[in-house]
Amino acid sequence: MNSDSIMDYPGYPEEELEQNQSSSNQIQVLTNYSRATLKAKQLHVYRVEIVNLDAVNAAIHASSQDSDQQSPIIPIRELQEQPIRQALFEKAQQSKPELQNLVFDSRNFAYTCKNIHKDWKDLDKQQRVLEIPYMAKDFACNFQLLIKHQRSYDTDILDKYCRGESDLKANSGYIQGMMFALDTVLRIGARVFSDVDGRHVDPAMKISTLCGFDILWAYRFTTKAGRNSLYVNVSAKGVPVTNQPNLLLLSRALLKNKKDLETADSKRLSADSLPVSKWVSKVGLSLIDLAVQVPGSSEEHRVKTLTSQSAQDLESPEDDGCSMVQHYQRKFGLHITSPHLPCAQMTDGALVPLEHCVISHPQYLRELRGFAQDHLMAQTALKPKNRMALFQHAISSLVKAKPAELEKIGMEIHPQLETLPAQVLLPPKILGKDKKPVEIQKHQYWSFSADTQVEDSRQLVSWAVAVFASKETAPENQISTFVSQLVKASQDIGLDVRNTQPPIIYAAITANMEKTLENACKAAGKQAKSPAQLVLCVLPSSSSALYGEIKRVAQTVIGIQTQCVRSPNARGTNRTKLLSMIALKINVKLGGSSLSLSSQDRPCMDVPTMVLSADVSHKTEARNMSVAAIVSSTDMQASRFQGTVMQHPLRLEYIENFDAIIRQSLRAFYASTKQKPQRILYYRDGVNDSQMDTVKQLELQAIYQGCSLIEPGYRPKITMLIARKRHSARFVIAQKDSDDMANCISGTVVKDAITSPSIYSFFAASHSSIHGVTKAPYYLVMHDDNKFDPQELRQLTYNLSFTYPITMRTATMPASLYYAHRLSGAGRFHLSQPFNELPLFQGPNKDKDTVGVAKASKKKKKKDVEPPALHLVPVHKNIQGTMYFM
Numbered sequence: 098m099n100s101d102s103i104m105d106y107p108g109y110p111e112e113e114l115e116q117n118q119s120s121s122n123q124i125q126v127l128t129n130y131s132r133a134t135l136k137a138k139q140l141h142v143y144r145v146e147i148v149n150l151d152a153v154n155a156a157i158h159a160s161s162q163d164s165d166q167q168s169p170i171i172p173i174r175e176l177q178e179q180p181i182r183q184a185l186f187e188k189a190q191q192s193k194p195e196l197q198n199l200v201f202d203s204r205n206f207a208y209t210c211k212n213i214h215k216d217w218k219d220l221d222k223q224q225r226v227l228e229i230p231y232m233a234k235d236f237a238c239n240f241q242l243l244i245k246h247q248r249s250y251d252t253d254i255l256d257k258y259c260r261g262e263s264d265l266k267a268n269s270g271y272i273q274g275m276m277f278a279l280d281t282v283l284r285i286g287a288r289v290f291s292d293v294d295g296r297h298v299d300p301a302m303k304i305s306t307l308c309g310f311d312i313l314w315a316y317r318f319t320t321k322a323g324r325n326s327l328y329v330n331v332s333a334k335g336v337p338v339t340n341q342p343n344l345l346l347l348s349r350a351l352l353k354n355k356k357d358l359e360t361a362d363s364k365r366l367s368a369d370s371l372p373v374s375k376w377v378s379k380v381g382l383s384l385i386d387l388a389v390q391v392p393g394s395s396e397e398h399r400v401k402t403l404t405s406q407s408a409q410d411l412e413s414p415e416d417d418g419c420s421m422v423q424h425y426q427r428k429f430g431l432h433i434t435s436p437h438l439p440c441a442q443m444t445d446g447a448l449v450p451l452e453h454c455v456i457s458h459p460q461y462l463r464e465l466r467g468f469a470q471d472h473l474m475a476q477t478a479l480k481p482k483n484r485m486a487l488f489q490h491a492i493s494s495l496v497k498a499k500p501a502e503l504e505k506i507g508m509e510i511h512p513q514l515e516t517l518p519a520q521v522l523l524p525p526k527i528l529g530k531d532k533k534p535v536e537i538q539k540h541q542y543w544s545f546s547a548d549t550q551v552e553d554s555r556q557l558v559s560w561a562v563a564v565f566a567s568k569e570t571a572p573e574n575q576i577s578t579f580v581s582q583l584v585k586a587s588q589d590i591g592l593d594v595r596n597t598q599p600p601i602i603y604a605a606i607t608a609n610m611e612k613t614l615e616n617a618c619k620a621a622g623k624q625a626k627s628p629a630q631l632v633l634c635v636l637p638s639s640s641s642a643l644y645g646e647i648k649r650v651a652q653t654v655i656g657i658q659t660q661c662v663r664s665p666n667a668r669g670t671n672r673t674k675l676l677s678m679i680a681l682k683i684n685v686k687l688g689g690s691s692l693s694l695s696s697q698d699r700p701c702m703d704v705p706t707m708v709l710s711a712d713v714s715h716k717t718e719a720r721n722m723s724v725a726a727i728v729s730s731t732d733m734q735a736s737r738f739q740g741t742v743m744q745h746p747l748r749l750e751y752i753e754n755f756d757a758i759i760r761q762s763l764r765a766f767y768a769s770t771k772q773k774p775q776r777i778l779y780y781r782d783g784v785n786d787s788q789m790d791t792v793k794q795l796e797l798q799a800i801y802q803g804c805s806l807i808e809p810g811y812r813p814k815i816t817m818l819i820a821r822k823r824h825s826a827r828f829v830i831a832q833k834d835s836d837d838m839a840n841c842i843s844g845t846v847v848k849d850a851i852t853s854p855s856i857y858s859f860f861a862a863s864h865s866s867i868h869g870v871t872k873a874p875y876y877l878v879m880h881d882d883n884k885f886d887p888q889e890l891r892q893l894t895y896n897l898s899f900t901y902p903i904t905m906r907t908a909t910m911p912a913s914l915y916y917a918h919r920l921s922g923a924g925r926f927h928l929s930q931p932f933n934e935l936p937l938f939q940g941p942n943k944d945k946d947t948v949g950v951a952k953a954s955k956k957k958k959k960k961d962v963e964p965p966a967l968h969l970v971p972v973h974k975n976i977q978g979t980m981y982f983m
Contacts, residue, residue, distance in 0.1 A: 309350025656975030759803025
């Protein structure tokens with residue numbers, strides 16, 4: 098393979114195929130994948146079109162006119178288009194035997210392993226038109242069903258792809274299309290389970306609660322082309338399903354707290370004393386889109402929202418001067434027992450008291466708040482043994498049911514979950530102060546003490562505490578005690594805190610944030626007689642709005658480092674771990690570092706290497722844009738990073754103007770190390786299959802272009818890995834001598850079977866979860882100029898998870914990926930204005946740029962092409978280049 102080509106996948110190295118690893122670190126893991134086979138030679142896809150669906154609307158409109166009712170034509174989607182489509186297709190199957198083998202998705206496509214169009218050669222474009230009569234309660238009309246051949250997939254190509262044949266390594270589009278078709282049929286076959294709002298659930302596995310809902314396990318089955326075989330993955334998610342007869346009882350149950358459940362007092366109605374605004378904020382989102390029966394109508398209505406006024410304060414919709422209470426008494430003879438509570442507003446505008454909104458059937462609750470959400474998470478956080486038993490139950494139930502849809506495409510699924518070989522990597526040697534090794538416990542934990550302190554500590558001289566709460570809720574003596582404890586914890590890890598009693602100022606939540614932080618900085622500077630370094634902010638709650646405003650003002654207006662702490666964490670005892678983590682954050686923001694990897698534990702970094710990571714976030718305060726965050730290392734140990742955030746076109750996954758950011762990153766690396774990187778190790782966060790090739794091609798080109806902007810001909814070797822967290826693969830240790838199962842320990846790597854056959858990839862669990870089942874990130878090596886040894890690349894990826902500086906355990910991914918994620922989060926708080934309204938950046942200013950990259954770059958050039966304008970997210974000059982995003 099030509100390593101200079103950015104269009105070729107690295108594939109699997111030859112030494113990986115030999116399985117020559119030592120058996121001493123080999124284990125067996127159980128996964129939620131099951132092996133599958135396709136007996137059919139081909140899979141055919143047909144497009145199904147139904148003509149004359151508008152006749153349904155016309156018939157209903159005519160029926161309403163005959164009955165002297167003024168009714169508008171109803172859109173077909175409001176008449177449940179999918180059931181009509183399914184009914185029409187079933188009629189076609191009854192009349193045409195050759196259609197019996199088709200699996201219809203109730204939308205636009207049908208699938209089969211039989212070639213039903215081979216006899217249609219005399220028809221135009223291999224299309225068949227069927228006339229289907231349809232009769233319903235209110236109308237009767239004829240439809241035309243058009244069935245046209247769309248595409249055929251050869252299962253032999255899939256088999257060759259899974260075996261990793263070289264000529265099929267880049268044929269991802271064909272395989273993706275085939276996997277999509279198989280996933281669709283598999284989803285239809287999963288209808289052997291019960292359906293709740295489109296989710297396949299098993300009522301036999303129900304978990305009952307007193308919070309207004311039962312928890313049902315929703316199963317999802319997907320296919321994956323693995324190495325040497327096709328696999329079926331099963332995932333399970335606990336979903337809340339209503340178990341109350343009306344919205345009033347449901348709302349009361351959703352508002353229960355832990356004390357209500359412990360006392361089990363069904364008569365306790367403390368929720369009724371809440372004001373209307375609290376009802377709306379706490380349960381309003383949970384009730385949205387629920388289907389209910391209301392008085393005076395036989396049709397189901399959908400909840401849109403809750404009213405901001407109570408039933409007794411709302412006026413009658415008939416404008417007769419009555420209240421809603423009187424209106425329901427007069428028109429329906431119904432009494433409202435809770436007139437002080439809000440009403441439900443339907444999508445058609447009707448207002449209905451909560452107690453008269455009857456929930457006719459169990460429905461999925463789309464969003465929960467408060468204790469209800471916590472209770473759901475607690476009940477669904479299963480131990481590894483129970484989680485794998487749930488997966489096994491799901492796959493066994495599916496296989497036992499023998500769905501006809503799977504038989505029609507010739508798919509067979511093995512009833513048992515797969516057991517796979519895995520490797521456990523050894524933890525690296527991490528170094529603290531004076532290069533002393535820090536002891537690692539259980540592959541992932543360590544601690545700092547007087548003997549082993551942080552590698553690079555800083556001085557904290559000028560700082561202040563800003564308390565955004567009243568002195569009654571956060572007394573000054575309590576804050577002083579917390580500060581004293583924080584000072585001690587900081588000194589224990591090595592942070593030199595010179596001012597142990599910083600000034601404490603109080604401010605209201607609604608106070609002017611800029612003025613408050615400026616006053617805190619002035620108080621710190623006056624006491625220490627030096628510019629303020631840090632403001633410790635104590636917040637009354639975990640309000641993201643207040644937190645975001647503090648970060649926005651501090652990072653873009655004033656230019657001061659801040660550390661936020663919730664007031665509940667500022668009281669009580671036994672907070673050693675929390676205080677140490679806060680101290681670590683402060684040290685990093687001041688320019689220090691926690692620890693580093695020893696030189697022998699930095700494989701692939703034996704020459705100057707810059708570690709680069711990027712993340713694109715599509716959730717911002719200004720909803721017409723996305724955020725791109727790029728971080729790059731500025732030292733040889735990859736322990737210090739600098740970052741850039743910029744506005745990005747909405748929903749665009751690849752990073753525009755990446756070359757200009759790369760030039761900035763290279764300049765920062767040279768300014769710190771006085772060397773140009775010979776290698777660039779690029780970790781890219783979350784890219785899906787459909788965009789993977791595009792992101793790889795464009796971003797690699799941009800990196801090469803950014804290097805050429807530094808110096809013509811400068812071309813460091815690049816290795817690019819895509820890291821994915823959003824996948825459904827789970828692994829637990831398969832115990833041979835016991836029925837018990839445990840989470841995989843830190844360092845567990847799976848590189849066989851369910852990884853990609855065409856792209857060198859692996860799962861690496863850098864941590865072991867305390868709750869639930871460990872989720873190992875999935876890494877795909879998209880490009881490798883360096884031709885790294887696979888074992889060394891896996892080891893380096895694992896080792897870099899030890900360098901996340903604000904915890905004393907391994908992170909789930911390399912630290913640089915976390916930095917990019919945190920930086921994109923910081924950028925989101927700054928973006929409240931529309932796209933293209935932030936200041937433009939036209940590239941580095943040559944007059945003020947003091948960073949030289951090479952001797953050639955010092956010479957003036959006649960033609961120096963500047964990168965295009967960037968819309969950078971503003972950061973104050975005082976904190977540029979620091980790790981403020983920590």
